Amino acid sequence: TRSILMMGVLLCLVYVWSRRISGQIEKSIETFSSLLEKASIDSFTINPKDLPLSEFRDIAVSTNKILIDRRQVEKELKYSNLLEAAVAEVSRLFAFYDKVEYKTVLQIMGESVSANRAYVFKIQNGGDKISNTVEWCDSETLPQIDMLQNLEIGIFSWWMAQLRNGENIIIENIDDLPIEASTEKKNFQDQKIRSLAAVPIWSRNRRLSGFMGFDDTDKTRVWSESEIEMLQVVGEMISNDRVRRASEDKIAYFGHIFENSINEIYLFDRDTLNFVQVNQAAQNNLGYTLAEFLKLTPLDVHPKLTPRSFSKQIRFLINGEKDSIVFESIHKRKDHSFYDVEVHLQLLNYEQKMLFTAIVIDISYRKKLEIQLQQTQKMEAIGTLAGGIAHDFNNILFPVIGFSEMIMHDLPEDSPIKKQVQAILDGASRAKNLVQQILTFSRQTEDEARPLKIEFILNEVLTLARASFPSTIKITKDIQKRLGMVMADPTQIHQVAMNLITNALHAMEENGGDLRVILSRIDVADTSGPVSDMLPGPYLCLEVSDTGTGMDAYTRTRILEPYFTTKAKGKGTGLGLSVVHGIVKNLQGELVVESQAGKGSSFLVYLPLIIPKKEENTIETIPLVQLTGNERILLVDDERPVIEMLEQMLLRFGYQVTPMDQSLEALNLFGRMPDEFDLVITDMTMPELTGDKLIMEIKKLRPDIPVILCTGFSEKIINGRINNAKPDKILMKPVAKDELLKNIRFVLDKPKLLT
Incomplete structure (x- = not known):
């Protein structure tokens, strides 16, 4: 204040200096010199007696002017202090609070400059949109925030250009905006804005991220330098706070990802x-x-x-x-x-x-899946090999069985050779069953649930498994007959039995022991079942027991989990029992495990019995007076022993046979005389033209002719290979004489029976 007062006195000195023209300047200087010595911070006194009247009048005018200027300076100083206090309060908020309410900041600043509205806009959507993110309005001003969301930046080109150039936008009167800001002008007028001031807000990398501003909706006004500086300072604070929050949010986000x-x-x-x-x-x-x-x-x-x-x-x-x-x-x-x-x-x-x-x-699970895939591929390879072996082996067995049956037919009842031929047939039949077991094991039989007597499968599995059991393991079986049937797929029952028996083998292979396989029937009442939630009714119970190492309580609780195994590496994948459990549950059955460490294990499979039904056989339902006939048959097979056997057999029963060992020649023959044949019997795998393609070409020439496909492959493989041409009947080699003759009569007589 003292400095301001002294400046006022100096101004008076300048005035007095101008009076030197009147010749009284020297005295005035002396007088003011004495006055300067009397000057104080608050006031000073002039004795009128010390000055001439004219000089006193001049000094009075100058002093009044000084007092007016002093009041203006004091007013500006007070306003400046008010703005500084507001900035200080905002600074304190940002310094002491993590999540400052921007609306509170805007209220402090808006009230301090007597603005009607204060706001912060943020650029969004990669720079294409801009939105009002926070707004403060005084009690007399209508909020605009809801109408200022997701605005296209492109329509405010003049406004955004000023901000991107780092310029503050100071508009004392909206009506004075240039023509290139016509869009902005209309927008402001729609909001009843008379005057505004805005400053850019920057991101950490000095890219424009938005702006902050004040609106005056009452009047036009001149925005002071202090007000603009305050806007800039607070805008910088908000910018820094946004960067901090974004960094903290990013840290929290990645921290959450890291920890979770x-x-x-x-x-x-x-x-x-x-x-x-x-x-x-x-x-x-x-x-x-x-x-x-x-x-x-x-x-x-x-x-x-x-x-x-x-x-x-x-x-x-x-x-x-x-x-x-x-x-x-x-x-x-x-x-x-x-x-x-x-x-x-x-x-x-x-x-x-x-x-x-x-x-x-x-990647433990992935590794186990890879092992499972390798095992599956191995089984597929085995299956492919088994299918090929079965095909070749069946072609070998077919003539053996066929010629043996013809010999048996020709021999008198009391012939001593008949017993020897029967032994040949029995051996060939066992070989046929062995091929079927191989196909079942390699999953090359058709998967379908049907009424099934599982005792036959159990005997097959035990026969197949016995060869791999060491002599130190004794096998005892008690498989009752005529217990009834279950609804199941033979392959799945085979898999269940094979897994349980194989597990028993592994449990006893080191020290030997006893393996017991028991098949019996039980009737479950409402409350007497071996498992609490078993439905009442009759069940087949398959029990596979061993006297091996047994299991502790922990192992028993996990034994049915996929991939859990107690076997050494290379001995198993841990899938066997989980697969068994899955099959049994799908069949509406139950699997019970009983075991003690060192005392062996028992696995009991309960499968619900069904009411026995007579198996449907369309061949048997057709009345057959005899197996003979006189129809003309085109016989096609590339195996000479097979075709010779079939030719002799069919000739014996009255048929006219045209044998062909080349499929292309057979097709050419049929093409020349399609009406000369009543039936075609063909093999599947032949050079030049396979059986399925031969059937397709023959059906094109004569769609009504019946065809029997006779093959050494499994029916599942054949069904997978035949697309456009379906034979009327598929027979699996080696087929018995009576079965072949019955099926020939079936396909030949079927059209007559349907008319």
Whole structure:
């Protein structure tokens, strides 16, 4: 205040200096010199007696002017202090609170400058849109925030250009906007804005992120330099706060991902290899606490890694040759158990420190699936091989059985040779059953549920498995007959029995023991079932028991889980019992496990019985007076022994036979005389033209002719290969004489029976 007063006095001195023209300047200078000596901070006094009247009048006028200027300066100073106080209050909010309400900030600033509205706009949608994100209005002003959302930036080109150039936008009177701002002018007028001031808000990388501004809807006004500076300062505070919040949100977001990822995530030092941070998944999977991890390195949890091998792997990252590397390894848990992992490793600069970031994925399940896939592919290969063997073997058996049956037919009842021929037929029949078992084992039989007597399958499985059992294992079976039928697929029952018997073998292969296979019937009442939720009714019970190693309580609780196994590596995949359990449950049955460590195990399979039904056989329902006939048959097969046997057999029963061992020649013959044949019997696998294609061509020439496909492959394979041409009947080699003759009469007589 003293400085302002002194400046006023100096102005008076200038006035007095101008009076030197009247010749009284010297005295005035002396008088004012004495006055300066009397000047104080608050006021000073002039004695009129000390001055001439004219000079006193001049000084009075000057003093009044000084007082007016002083009041203006004081007013401006007070306003400046008010703005400074407002900025200080906003600064305090940002300094002491993490989440400052921007509306509170706008209210403080808006009230301090007597604005009607204050707001913050934010650029969104990659720079295409802009929205009013927060707004304050005084009690007399209508809010605009709801109408100022997702505005197209392109329509405010003049406005945005000013902001992008870093310019403050000061509009004292909206009516004075230039013609190029016509869109902005209309928008402002619609909001009843008379005057406004706005400053740009920048992001961390100095890109325009929005703007902050004041509106005056009452009057036009001149915005002072102090008000603009305040806008800039607070705009900078909001900009910094936005950046801080975005950074914190990003840190929180990635922190959440880090902690809640199901994959293990590790950070470890490039130089020492010590872990500096691990997530919860790593702690859960490996069993270490965070404090324990911080004392370890990757070499402690990767037993396959050595310092040398690990250095060799990470050198590509250290040298900058690669951005990341991926490799498979094994993790060792704190309890010394192991599991397969896939490691994704990067080297990152984090706060001026080089850290390795490892994302580790548990691939145990994938590895087991790969093993399962390999096993499946192996079984498919075995199945393909089995199918080929079965085809060749059936072609060998077919003439053996056919000629033997013809010999048996020709021999007198008392012939001593008849017994020997019967032995040939019995051996061939056992060989036929063996081929069927191989096809069943390799899954090349048709999968379909049907009424089934499972005792026959059990006997087949035991016959097949007996060859692999050592002599130290004694097999006892008690398979009752005529117990009834269950609705099941033979392959699945075969699989259940084979898995249970194989498990028993593995349990006893070291020390030997007894294997018992029992098939019986039980009737379950409402409350007497072996399993609490079994439905009442009759059941077949298959019990497979062994005197092997047995299982403890823990193993019993997990034995049905997929991939759980107690067998040594290479002995099994852990899928057998889970597959058995799945099959049994699908058949509405139950699987019960009884076992004690050191005392063996019993697996009991309960399958619901069905009411026995007579198996439908369309051939048997057709009345056949005899198996003979005189129709003309075109016989096609590339195996000479087969075609010779069939020709002799059919000739014996009165048929006229044209044998062909070349399928193309057979087609050419049929093409020349299609009406000369009543039936075609063909093989499937033949050179030049396969059976399915031969049937298709024959049906084109004569759609009504019946065709029998006789093949050494399984029906499942044949059905998969035949698309456009379906035979009237498929017979599986080796087919017995009576079955062949019945089916010939069936396909020949079927049209007559239908008319």
